[in-house]
Amino acid sequence: MNFNFSPEDEAFRLEVRQFMQENVPPDIARRAAVMYPPPIADFRRWQKILNAKGWGAPHLPPQYGGTAWSPIRKHIFLDELYKADGIDYGWQGLHMVAPVLVAFGSEAQRQRFLPPMLNGDEIWCQGFSEPGAGSDLANLRTHAKLVGDEWVINGQKIWTSDAAESDWGFFLVRTDQTVKPQKGISFLLVKMDAPGITIRPIEAINGGHDLNEVFLDNVRVPKDQLVGEAGMGWTYAKYLLEKERTTSAFLYFNKRELERAKESAWRERINGVTLIDTPDFARKLARVEADLHALEWSVLRILAGERTSHNADAVVSALKICGAEMQQRVTELQVDALGARALRFFGSDADTLHNSDAWPADVPGKSARFLFERASTIFGGTREVQKNIIAKLEFNL
Template sequence: MDFSFSKADEDFRMRVRDFFEHEYPREIVEKMARGHSPSKADYQTSEHALAAKGWLAVNWPKADGGTGWTANQKYIFDEELERAGALNVVPMGLLYVGPVIYTFGTEEQKKRWLPGILDSTTFWAQGYSEPGSGSDLASLQCAAVREGDEYVVNGTKIWTSLGQHADWIFCLLRSDNSGKKQEGITFLCIDMATPGITVHPIITIDGKHSLNSVTFENVRVPIENRIGEEGKGWTYANYLLGHERTSYAHVAGKRKQLEDIRTTAEQTDTGATRLIDDPAFRVKLAELEARLDALELTVLRTLATVSEGGAPGNESSILKVIATELAQDITELGMETFGPYAMPAFPDSTAPLWTDNTPLPSSAAPAVARYLGARAQSIYGGSNEIQKNILAKRVLGLP
């Protein structure tokens, strides 16, 4: 197989690379390189720069405000964004609810919500998981009771990414308990300024605040905020989850991490030899590089399916599993490589082991937080054990 890109694709790559090198906000790149958490203003600054170029909704159809790019161009764009160290877009609006709205929403809903997503003036959160309903999402019990032209919502959502920044939240809610658990689930979009909504921060083991729990107490939601039919939310959720699971790959970001690990290993002595000369270390690095190449090919196949008008489908579970397991293994090798160099850079460290005069590898700063944060990747978005069951039953046809 020929894995090279065409001249037109490579010319496109150079245009994208030039943008990130000369037009994209440098302060964002520098902040991310230091391992700092981006603020809402940082996300908006980044996305406004992309929107001004017409490059924000990469995967949307051109008719809905997207780029109209080919699968190769989309892949190249993501590759150059991560190569530059720029911020990835906030996925909840652009990658998750946006496609649901333009696929299943009414014309009025498209006019109401899509422009704010496209110009990054409206932030969205995802209300799926609940205490006790994570991987078994169909067991959710946060309730939406119909009262005339409104739904009254009561319950709790948890692990709500960037919920502290959100203007709107899209939720799966239990509107009927009489049938199978996958039935009676309704998809509602809710204004976060509605009375009765409270956001509670969750500080994770990496010292960051990106997750939250959200409680709803008699929150009244107009019926026109419902996507599609009442009780059909599971259908829309499965469509969304396909897009969500294809967004985990981050091939270029992983490749950059491996390059940083290799560079550090070439400069790090382990007694009489460099770490890169340790045969056991070289085997680990080579294995991760081979797995990353395999992930890249899987992503390209999936993007080709989407570009031809298809949905990612159950095969997106393949991406979720291999991408998250690879992310964890890369960060483990990173910890092995950076070792004590990374320890004083952890934001909660109060007793650094190194003085200010000690040279630290530039990539060591976020190593601990990245390692700790990656522990959750095989759990959120549907645990990998659940994804393997999906693959066994729906892709391989096993009983």
């Protein structure tokens, strides 16, 4: 078996690397390295640069702006993008709702919504979770009624990332109370400045304000902003969540940040000994690195289309668990390596203090990211729920 990339793929890697070197604006790279999430204005700017190159959404079919790259090339591309501190494609927009519009939306919806999404002109949020409907999403109560040519929505969402800065949101709403819970849900596209929407930020443990409560009070949405068929929202949401979890190995982030943990460990000293030479730290680092290699090979096996004897849902759930735990382990290594200096809280000054004498490049933002990553085993489906899915694994030997 040949484990190397083909010469053509290696040439592609060099092409992408050169593009990143020449095109990631240094101020965007600096902020992307220390702030999470990076400012939306940076995301908009960077997305325009990618789109101008024709790389606005490699994962979509070519007729909707995709690149027709092989899965391995998409892997190489993201690897290089992260290494250069470029910003990943918008999670809720390009990763989530775009594939749903391609698969289930009308042609008019694709033409209306995909171009501004690819160009960073319109930002999206995801209105699924509610108080009382997180893991048990089918329990959602926000409801919509068709009145004339409009859906009228009432209810509340919570944990809606980026709601306050988004132009559009995709919402799961109950449109039929008379059928079993999963059957009566619909998928609506909602303009976030529509009358009747109130957005209230929730301050997170890392100091971020990107999470929100969203209240919907008689919000009117034109009938043609329903995706697919009424009552089929659960099917579309499952499709979307599966896509979310496939990308949830967070491989590229984990690889880049492990390298940064090593850089810190090569510089920091304890009682005159370089941290990397202390057995406890070296052992912990080696364990994380070995597991990260294993995760990368698992992702590559899936990208290479290897047939698996396990059912696909279980594989995706396993990747989600390993990737989420890996984010926690890598960021923990970073704060371990920085010792007491990791206790300094960096808010919006993470950018300006970056790489000063007192605070070398690897310090700002690390503790905030470490704190944020406590959530990685919650969002996109909690670890326990993923384990339930794996427990129901079917063998097709």
